[in-house]
Amino acid sequence: MSFDLLAEPIRRYVRDQRWDALRPIQAAAIQHILASDDHFILASRTASGKTEAAFLPILSKVDFRQPGVRVLYVSPLIALINDQFQRIEQLCQYLDVQVTKWHGEASRAEKKKLVQVPQGIVLITPESLEAMFTNAPYSIKALFDNLQYVVIDEIHSFLGTDRGIHLKSLLSRLADVNPPGFSVVGLSATIGDYAEAKRFTGDEARTKVLLDRTGKEMHTAFHYFSDEDETGLPLALLKDLYKQTSTSKVLVFPNSRGRAEEIAVKLRKISDRVGGHAYYFSHHSSVDKEVREYVEAFAKGTDRHPFCIACTSTLELGIDIGSVDKVVQVDAAHSIASLIQRVGRSGRRGGEASQLLLYATSPWSLLQSLACWLLYQEGFIEPVRTARRPYDLVLHQALSITKELSGCTSEQLVERLHRNTAFAAVEPAEIRAILAELVRVDWLEEVQRELIIGVEGEYVVNSHNFYSVFKTEPAFKVAHAGKTIGEIPLTPQVREDENLLLAARIWKIKYVDLAAKKIEVIPAQDGKPPLFFGGGGVVDPAIRAKMLQLLFEDSHFPELDAASEEALRELRREFAIYPLTEVGRQRPVLQKEQKLVLYTFTGTRVSRSLEFLLGALEVPFEHNEGQSSFTLSTSPDLLPALFEQLRLYLDDVELLLTQALDTDDSLLDFTKWGRHLPRPFQCAILQERYYDFDGAKQFLETMQVVLACAE
DNA sequence: GACCTGCTGCGGCTTG
Secondary structure (H helix, E strand, C coil): HHHHHHCHHHHHHHHHHHHCCCCCCHHHHHHHHHCCEEEEEEECCCCCCEEEHHHHHHHHHCCCCCCCCCCCEEECCCCHHHHEEEEEEEHHHCCCCCCCEEEECCCHHHHHHHHHHHEEEEEEEEEHHHHHHHCCHHHHHHCCCCCCCCEEHHHHHHCCHHHHHHHHHHHHHHHCCCCCCCEEEEEEEECCCCHHHHHCCCHHHHHEEECCCCCCCCEEEEEECCCCCCCCCHHHHHHHHHHHHHEEEEEEEEECHHHHHHHHHHHHHHHHHHCCCEEEEECCCCHHHHHHHHHHHHHHHCCCCCEEEECHHHHHHCCCCCCCCCCCCCEECCHHHHHHHHCCCCCCCCCCCEEEEEEECCCCHHHHHHHHHHHHCCCCCCCCCCCCCCCCHHHHHHHHHHHCCCCHHHHHHHHHHHHHHHHHCHHHHHHHHHHHHHHHHHCCCECCEHHHHHHHHHHHHHHCCCCCCCCCCEEEEEECCCCCEEEEEECCCCCCCEEEECEEEEEEEEECCCCCCCEEEECCCCCCCCCCCCCCCCHHHHHHHHHHHHHHCCCCCCCCCCCCCCHHHHHHHHHCCCCCCCCCCCEEEEEEEEEEEEECCCCHHHHHHHHHHHHCCCCEEEEEECCCEECCCCCCCHHHHHHHHHHHCCCCHHHHHHHHHHHHHHHHHHHCCCCCCHHEEEEHHHHHCCHHHHHHHHEEEEEEEEEECCC
8 A cells, every 4th residue: 555655744644634545646656756766757637636646755755854955846837836835835744844935036034044954845946946056056065965856847848848958957967966866756747758758857767657647527519600700809709608608617728818818808898798707817928927816816715706717828837726617728729738738727626527618710720629639539749859959058058057166177168068968969079169159259268277257258147137048028017006917018009098908907008118118007998909929839740630631531520519510511622622542641732823822731840941941942932820831823833843942952951041040040039048159050959949851851752742723 | 810937136225
């Protein structure tokens, strides 16, 4: 019995919780973590008790009488740290173990206390860890030289991302000051690639996966309302959405901040008119933090009231908002991992089934949504690809390590970076070239054979923007009567007397203070959603392949309402003119007047690559990512030659990228630190992280086009 | 018409 393996105080905690039984993931974690010092990935659905699965055995096993912090918990969100703090502290009261929050908004007094007597458990963000390495390296040693466990919550949010490489580098540096070594336990509900998750610990061979595949019963319904003749969301959709949700606790995910505002405001209006409840909110990154916290607390604290929160991915991760009856997705989520996280927010109580309502406003969006849902049913989650040559992060960490060590020889720095598990595939010669560039721009300086931070570099490493590896756009504060409502980017729409939607309310702009970056507003009656900038998500090729497959089969889905069925049937009719026999190797091409429409059905990175090659070839084209198509002004007999030309261009991608960057470096907008790399390294990170030229090559070499003419 | 994440040290102020 797993329970009997736990330490007595922990058994007492479990008894006091009055749980019926330990969850499967908890029982498995207790047995394995207590039995070995291996690294573990705990994979199990949302709300299955993963935090306890990690902490029950860890707290039973670790000797907290030893000096130093013994367990480090890393979270992608401050809000999650604050939630988990309460749970972990409650658990630790049975053991008399100190728990300390360490993030930018945590108490400085508590942090100071911990530095004086390092002990217990620390909950931290990657950026706070980075800040400690650069500003207080002595604290790193004092606090963390006797770590036994590192727990990484929501580990999937780090996999395949720049922030993940950053964290991996910080953990590798932490292992340097920790000779006995620590074990890593990663937690997640949505891992698509277990090998990748295992590599994240830095030691794939010593990492074991504990997996509970148990799903949850779910009721799904697709509703279709065309937005063809309307600006904004169709009124009929809003009315239906109101009817479906007015007496429930609901989260609505419409994929954008503007649409979240539109939904919150319009549903509230409908509710006002018919005497419904008033608990309509919006929740996304532009809504003020305090307002968001109020909304979270309301959702968590209410048992009796229904509510509706229109939100973006801010409510996707494990922030505790209590139980939700229904999850609504408006138009397709851009990844299956996202869809799973969203669905996981509903039916958290006991055996209740999850309710999922999927709206589509166009046939293509319906097709993508259906493809995502089917792949989800099949248990598919997008694989992630971790960059093996993240030169931009090498640059960032070179500065960080130089500051940490207060200077070191060039060879020491090369050795440290090369030894770092995040940069194992980066050659020493490449690191030297990056360091030479840093010396050239005076971010590093060579003094008496030691590298130190250069004069220009001082500004960089001492800026409070240094600690993160992701970029954020500047924004204007929106306030009414001294109270901050949120932050929005400065778009042409932001002018005096214009109206906007924010935090589920309508506002009129009274005054824009350009110098102070502030917008003063008053309540108003009608308005437009604010415009936001920002790139989109990346759609996996598997979703597009599924969409194509759906078009050429005759399957029927009882979850679709009549309008959805009709929209799917209509799209299938449109594609019935192509005599496709193998959806794996054939793509439809439509000849229409003097134009060709090539349906690629590829993932975002491949279509980006094709777009780049066509641009380099100076062929006029239009790209429609939502419909997975390129419209070209050419004739069918010239298409093979065009493909051949594009294939030839692939051999010169390096040169083409260099030329493109010489005229326009906005291609580098995806990287915060890559802008400061030498050109060849910029080309390399573009190829590895932004494009997929290998995928493009495979597409051009293997795909047969199947032509049909428009009637 | 696509998303999100985090942040030190210090000067200068107010308050007990």
